[in-house]
Amino acid sequence: MPKRVYHNYWVYILTNKPRGTLYIGVTGGIDDRMERHIKKEGSKFTAKYNLKRLVYYEEFQYIFDAIAREKQLKNWHREWKINLIESENPDWANLWKPLGF
Structure with missing residues (x-):
């Protein structure tokens, strides 16, 4: 298998509502990580506070x-x-779209 020359990593912020609880994470696979957060498998903190809205990355x-x-x-x-969030996403819209959509 050839070695990859370029790989993507993301720093991201999740919340449950505008100006709600914030969670900052880093990942090498944003789609997989978001799927795990949605299923409440991402982390105990995000599951406890129902943090599923990707508002910044x-x-x-x-x-x-x-x-x-x-x-x-x-x-x-x-x-x-x-x-920082409001400078890029003033409406606190969910920026994550599931794969295949």
Whole structure:
């Protein structure tokens, strides 16, 4: 099997409602990860607070960059995170579409 030259990684933010509980994660497969969150298998925290709405994401080529960004965002004040989301997604729309749609 040939080695991949380029791989995608994502840092993402989930919520249950506009300005609700926020969850920041990193993944190498956004579709699979979102399917697991929808089924409440993604993490105990997201299952407990019913976090299924993808409101923000960033794509990276290198996992080290994605992890660094995730850590940076997790250290931000809540209002900064809300401002980031609203700068790209002012209506807090669910940005994830299931595969095949």
